[in-house]
Each structure stands twice: as C-alpha cells, then as structure tokens.
Amino acid sequence: MPSIVAIRDLRKQYAGGFQALKGVSLDIEEGEIIALLGPNGAGKTTLISTVCGITIPTSGSVTVGGHDTVTDFRAARQLIGLVPQEINLEPFETVMNTVRFSRGLFGKSADDGHIERVLKSLSLWDKRDNKIMTLSGGMKRRVLIAKALSHEPRVLFLDEPTAGVDVELRKDMWDVVAGLKASGVTIILTTHYIEEAEAIADRIGVISKGELLLVEDKAALMTRMGQKMLHIHLSQPTEAVPAALAHYNLSLEQDGRVLVYTYDTAKERTGITKLLTDLAATGLVLSDIETRQNSLEEIFVGLVKEDA
Amino acid sequence: MNLVAVRSIYRFEMARFFRTITQSLVSPVLSTSLYFVVFGTAIGSRINEVEGVSYGAFIVPGLIMLSVMTQATTNASFGIYFPKFTGTIYELLSAPVNFLEITLGYVGAAATKALFIGTIILITAFFFVDLTIAHPFAMIAFLILTCVSFALLGFIIGIWAGNFEQLQLIPLLVITPLVFLGGSFYSVSMLPPVWQTITMFNPVVYLISGFRWAFFGQADVPIGLSLLAIAFFTAACVTAIWWIFRTGWRIRQ
The missing domain is CATH 3.30.70 (Alpha-Beta Plaits)
Incomplete structure (x- = not known):
C-alpha cells in the first residue's frame, strides 16, 4: 500500500542561510500515529510547515495521498488538517463561526452536523457561541483542533499539541488523539515530551539539527536501544x-x-x-x-x- | 476555482463589518456632515459658483472619493493584516486556495464596505445640497472601480505592514494628502499654471475629475484619460499582489 504522506529528500534553507532541514525522507502509513521527537530548533515545525504549504521548500518533494504538495496543492491540502503550535485565533470571533470559516476555506460546503459532531467530541459544544477570548488556554487549543478537523482531513498534523498544557488536560488530549486514530485519521505529531511519544505513538522519529536520525516502531525502538x-x-x-x-x-x-x-x-x-x-x-x-x-x-x- | 473559500472569506470579513456597524458608519457620516457644514455652508456661501455648480454641490464628489479611498484602503489593509497579527494566516497559507481567491475574498469585502459607506455619504449629501447626477451609471461605475482599486492597494499595504503604525502610515501620509491636493475641494483650473502641471502627476486627480464628470458633466481632464488612469492603477495593484503571492514576500518563508 502506498504511504499517505511521502517526503523525499526535503531541504529547507532560510533566507538568513540557516539550514532547518537537511534532506529529510519519511514515509507515513495511513492510520498510524507517528511522533516526531526532537529538541527545540531541531526542524520539527519547519518540516510540518513545509508539508502543509506554509513554508516553501528549497528542494525535495512531498506527496499527500499521492498528490504533490506544490504542483497539485489543492488536492494535497484538502486532505490535511493542521494544528499549529501557537494559539493562533481571532479573539473576537465565536467558536462556531471560526470553525465554520475553516471548513469553507477548505472548499467544503457548509455542514453544521459535522461541525456539531467535532465540537461535541472535543467538549466544545457548550462553548460554541462564546467568543474565543473568553476561553481558557486548553479550550483554545481544542478550538484549533476543531478548526483542523472541520473539513474532514485524512491526515492531521499536531505541532506540539500539549506544550504548556497541564497534566490533566494532556491526558485529555491523548484521549482525543486516540479517538481520532480510531476514526481512521493519520496523525503526525511533534513533541519534546518523551512520555507523550511513548504514550500515544505507533512509530517514533527522532529529529535533531534538521536531520531525521531514525524512525522506528516504538516497541522495536525501545527493545533495540533498550x-x-x-x-x-x-x-x-x-x-x-x-x-x-x-x-x-x-x-x-x-x-x-x-x-x-x-x-x-x-x-x-x-x-x-x-x-x-x-x-x-x-x-x-x-x-x-x-x-x-x-x-x-x-x-x-x-x-x-x-x-x- | 475554490468559490466556497472566496465566499467564506468574504462573509467572514463582512460579518466583522456588520458587528461594528455603528462605528463603521457613524464616523464617516459624521465627518462628512462636518465638511458640508464648514465648507459647503459656512465658507461655501461666500464662494462663487465653481464651473457653474454651487460650491456645496461641487465638493460632494470629492468628499465621497476621500471617504471611499480611505475606507477601502484601511479596511483591506486591516482585513489581511489582522490574520498576520493574530497568526491565523497559517490557515490561509495551508488551505487549498490560490492568490486570486484570497484576494477576491478580502478585496471584495473591503470594496463592498467602502461602497456601502460611499453610498451612505451620497445619501447624506442630498440633505445638505441640491444635487443632480448627470451620468448615474458612470457615477456608479467610477465609484465601484475606485472602491476595488483602493482596496487592492490596501491589501498590499496590509501584507507589507509589520505593525499597526505602518498600517496607518500610507493612508495618513500618502492618500489623504493626495486626495486633498487632488481637487476634492477646488477645480484644478483654479490653481496657478505651475501647480496645474504638478497636479497632473497626482493620480487621484484623474479619479476625482472622472467622478465629478459623472455628476456635473464637466471635468479637469478628459474622461477617457480618467478611465485609463484607474485601469492602469488597478492593473498595477493586481500585478503587485500576484508577485507577492508568487514569491511569498512577507507572508511565506
């Protein structure tokens, strides 16, 4: 079976000369949870941004569901949901409006039934008419996930979903991720919490200084290295x-x-x-x-x- | 063409406008009314007719243009700057939309808002002065073209701006002076010959002149030249925006 995300020799050099990615290749299978582990500045976010179209790669290629992310960007991006690391939300909008907007932006016709299911699964349904500025940090992060799921993506990128989140909420987030996996969504998450990768990932990739040092089945990795x-x-x-x-x-x-x-x-x-x-x-x-x-x-x- | 996305952006932006409808409308209407009272009635009563039109009526097209240009520019620049400021631009960049669709959504909404305000001011003007419109369709066409072209300019400013000060800079330092010096409150023929020549380098002159022609049937510059000027300006803005998205300037690394 062809992989749902195929990254080939991806390189990114920023205008200042900094090489954030030094030839990363990675195949991600449909339905798996892969955790990209690495210290700050390792290139995790650059990798995700490049796959999602926010950053332009210097060289290399990425396909999502067989569609090239540059030449066939519409088909590729339609399959992707992205939850960014920073809490980037418009403070004066309501939860419902901002999630509806996301769905429309991805070209999907309005479907409040789907949005209701997403909001309920994230325990946001009661907050749907609240302005985002009135929500707690954890709730805001859920709104970001709801936005990313609004257009029914097959691949979900979670960039440090639990950074700065308290322990209880982190466990909640893991449950949400497990639920998504059960519904067939492929999940790529970055983290620098080892316990997070250990708790929820099927495979683990280690990134350091723009290079993918290894990708391995979690259990195999732990046995091999253990x-x-x-x-x-x-x-x-x-x-x-x-x-x-x-x-x-x-x-x-x-x-x-x-x-x-x-x-x-x-x-x-x-x-x-x-x-x-x-x-x-x-x-x-x-x-x-x-x-x-x-x-x-x-x-x-x-x-x-x-x-x- | 991802029309659903265009409509989503447009609606989202218009919702912001209608949420703050009072402040969106009250301030332009109030300031225009003040212009009418001060220039049209108080000072205007001491000024003879300009080109066969009472001074109060003469300044109407200029006042509408002043508001429309400022509103189109600031609305469009704010519309695209705000996602940059809050960080929500990541969503636009990762969505299956191209530059044309993003531009249509934001510029369309900003132009609509400016058109809305321009219309309200025109209605307000009827309360202060006797006004006839010689070429109503040309008037509407000029109004729409101005809304669109200045919304395009505002969109570029919003992408360029790195902070809120820069966002205000161009409207304050460039557009307002150009409009004031572009014959909003006087006919270019009233200027000394040297200044008449210099004025011809001000692009706004062509817009206001064309707009005034639509009202009173007379203009500082030929109407064809006005149309050409606005077409050139629009084309230049569209080219700039296309280049911005192609290179990722200021938005994509």
Missing part, C-alpha cells in the same frame, strides 16, 4: 564487588546494598543465569531482585548526544 538493568538487593551490605564477579562489570550502589548488572535484552544470552549462579557461590545473600528498562527519554538523550 538496555535492562538487574538490581540485586543484598541482605547485608558488601564493601566491594567480589573478585569472582569482576567480569560482569557490576556496579555497587546504595552503600553496598545493591549490585547493578546492565545487559542487552536483544542479545541471545543475557548472562543472568550464570551471574546468579556465580553470585550464590560467593556466599552473598539476596533479599530481592528487580529489573528496570531504559525509558525512551534515556534512549533519546543518548541519541541526540551521539549526534552532537
């Missing part, structure tokens, strides 16, 4: 790692109460059985054992550091 740590709690603290265990590269933590063994889950042999056997031979008594997996955050920091 190191696990075996924490061995001792009933009596020990002063040093016994010589017999030296080749396991153990580290001693918590005043000698915990031995930490780091291993790679992708390896065929993790060495745990042998370690535990050897450990028993040293006469140390165990009180507890636990394993911990690297979070995406640790993987991410490792990647971006490597790149620096």
Whole structure:
C-alpha cells in the first residue's frame, strides 16, 4: 500500500542561510500515529510547515495521498488538517463561526452536523457561541483542533499539541488523539515530551539539527536501544564487588546494598543465569531482585548526544 | 476555482463589518456632515459658483472619493493584516486556495464596505445640497472601480505592514494628502499654471475629475484619460499582489 504522506529528500534553507532541514525522507502509513521527537530548533515545525504549504521548500518533494504538495496543492491540502503550535485565533470571533470559516476555506460546503459532531467530541459544544477570548488556554487549543478537523482531513498534523498544557488536560488530549486514530485519521505529531511519544505513538522519529536520525516502531525502538538493568538487593551490605564477579562489570550502589548488572535484552544470552549462579557461590545473600528498562527519554538523550 | 473559500472569506470579513456597524458608519457620516457644514455652508456661501455648480454641490464628489479611498484602503489593509497579527494566516497559507481567491475574498469585502459607506455619504449629501447626477451609471461605475482599486492597494499595504503604525502610515501620509491636493475641494483650473502641471502627476486627480464628470458633466481632464488612469492603477495593484503571492514576500518563508 502506498504511504499517505511521502517526503523525499526535503531541504529547507532560510533566507538568513540557516539550514532547518537537511534532506529529510519519511514515509507515513495511513492510520498510524507517528511522533516526531526532537529538541527545540531541531526542524520539527519547519518540516510540518513545509508539508502543509506554509513554508516553501528549497528542494525535495512531498506527496499527500499521492498528490504533490506544490504542483497539485489543492488536492494535497484538502486532505490535511493542521494544528499549529501557537494559539493562533481571532479573539473576537465565536467558536462556531471560526470553525465554520475553516471548513469553507477548505472548499467544503457548509455542514453544521459535522461541525456539531467535532465540537461535541472535543467538549466544545457548550462553548460554541462564546467568543474565543473568553476561553481558557486548553479550550483554545481544542478550538484549533476543531478548526483542523472541520473539513474532514485524512491526515492531521499536531505541532506540539500539549506544550504548556497541564497534566490533566494532556491526558485529555491523548484521549482525543486516540479517538481520532480510531476514526481512521493519520496523525503526525511533534513533541519534546518523551512520555507523550511513548504514550500515544505507533512509530517514533527522532529529529535533531534538521536531520531525521531514525524512525522506528516504538516497541522495536525501545527493545533495540533498550538496555535492562538487574538490581540485586543484598541482605547485608558488601564493601566491594567480589573478585569472582569482576567480569560482569557490576556496579555497587546504595552503600553496598545493591549490585547493578546492565545487559542487552536483544542479545541471545543475557548472562543472568550464570551471574546468579556465580553470585550464590560467593556466599552473598539476596533479599530481592528487580529489573528496570531504559525509558525512551534515556534512549533519546543518548541519541541526540551521539549526534552532537 | 475554490468559490466556497472566496465566499467564506468574504462573509467572514463582512460579518466583522456588520458587528461594528455603528462605528463603521457613524464616523464617516459624521465627518462628512462636518465638511458640508464648514465648507459647503459656512465658507461655501461666500464662494462663487465653481464651473457653474454651487460650491456645496461641487465638493460632494470629492468628499465621497476621500471617504471611499480611505475606507477601502484601511479596511483591506486591516482585513489581511489582522490574520498576520493574530497568526491565523497559517490557515490561509495551508488551505487549498490560490492568490486570486484570497484576494477576491478580502478585496471584495473591503470594496463592498467602502461602497456601502460611499453610498451612505451620497445619501447624506442630498440633505445638505441640491444635487443632480448627470451620468448615474458612470457615477456608479467610477465609484465601484475606485472602491476595488483602493482596496487592492490596501491589501498590499496590509501584507507589507509589520505593525499597526505602518498600517496607518500610507493612508495618513500618502492618500489623504493626495486626495486633498487632488481637487476634492477646488477645480484644478483654479490653481496657478505651475501647480496645474504638478497636479497632473497626482493620480487621484484623474479619479476625482472622472467622478465629478459623472455628476456635473464637466471635468479637469478628459474622461477617457480618467478611465485609463484607474485601469492602469488597478492593473498595477493586481500585478503587485500576484508577485507577492508568487514569491511569498512577507507572508511565506
């Protein structure tokens, strides 16, 4: 099946000479949620802006639903909904009017039934006649999503949808995204919250300094990059790692109460059985054992550091 | 052609106008009435007829032009500047619309508003002076053309402007002086010969002259030349807007 969004060697150099995108290629499958993760200034917003037509690419091409975003921009843009990072709304308009306007702008004939469904799904229906300036920050962000969904797009770009949003609202937003995915919308979101990518994405792309460092299935990424740590709690603290265990590269933590063994889950042999056997031979008594997996955050920091 | 989009922009802009209808209409009507009282009645009663027309009636076309040009320019410039200011322009840029559709929506709405105000002022004028219109259709055509061409100019200003001060700059520093010096309140033939020549470089002279011809059947410059001038001005504005959207100047990076 051809991908719904195909980005080919996309480059963007701003007038000042800054290279925001250095040849990004990416295929996005219909119906998936892909999270683009990267520090501030990595090129996430430029990538989205270029796909949506707000920024003119220096070179490279993008197709959406098979339509080139430059030569066949009408067909391509009709499929796209964009939720910008900044809360860009006209303060004096009502929610209903501004959402209706968005639908019309995309060439769709008026359909208040659809708009009602969108507003209800975002818990905005009660606020439909309110002026936007009277809404809270979280509600305004929902209005932006409603505008983006007003013309029934097949691809939705969410540029940092939860930046500056409190924890509760962030969870709400994740529910909204999950609901959209269920309705078949492809979602591309940028974030610098690792937990967000971890919580809702199917695939994760890491962008740094205008380059896409990797794109991988979330679970595969975490397994591939993930190191696990075996924490061995001792009933009596020990002063040093016994010589017999030296080749396991153990580290001693918590005043000698915990031995930490780091291993790679992708390896065929993790060495745990042998370690535990050897450990028993040293006469140390165990009180507890636990394993911990690297979070995406640790993987991410490792990647971006490597790149620096 | 995405006509639904054109209609959406047009309606959205007109809704803004009707929401503030009182202030949109009261201030131009009030200021024009003041002109009639001061120039038409108080001072005008001491001025002889100009080109066979009472002074009060003579200034009507000029006053309408002054309002229409200012209103068309400021409305159109504000209309496109406001989305830039609030950031909602992202939506226009990412929507399946081209430059022609965006321009039609914004300029159409601004021109309609100016036309509305021009008509109200014309009606107001009938309360102050005896007025006959020699060529009503030409009058309407000139009025519409002026609304459209100055709305186009305003649209360019709105895209160019980086802040609210710049938005006011061109109407205040360029349009108002050109209109005042363009024969709104006098006939060009009343000026000394040197100034008559200089005045001919003021594009507004051709518009006001043509508009006045539609009322009284006489003009400072031939009517054909007036039409040519307004056609040239409109074409220049459309070309500029086409270039702006093609290059993304000030709106697309």
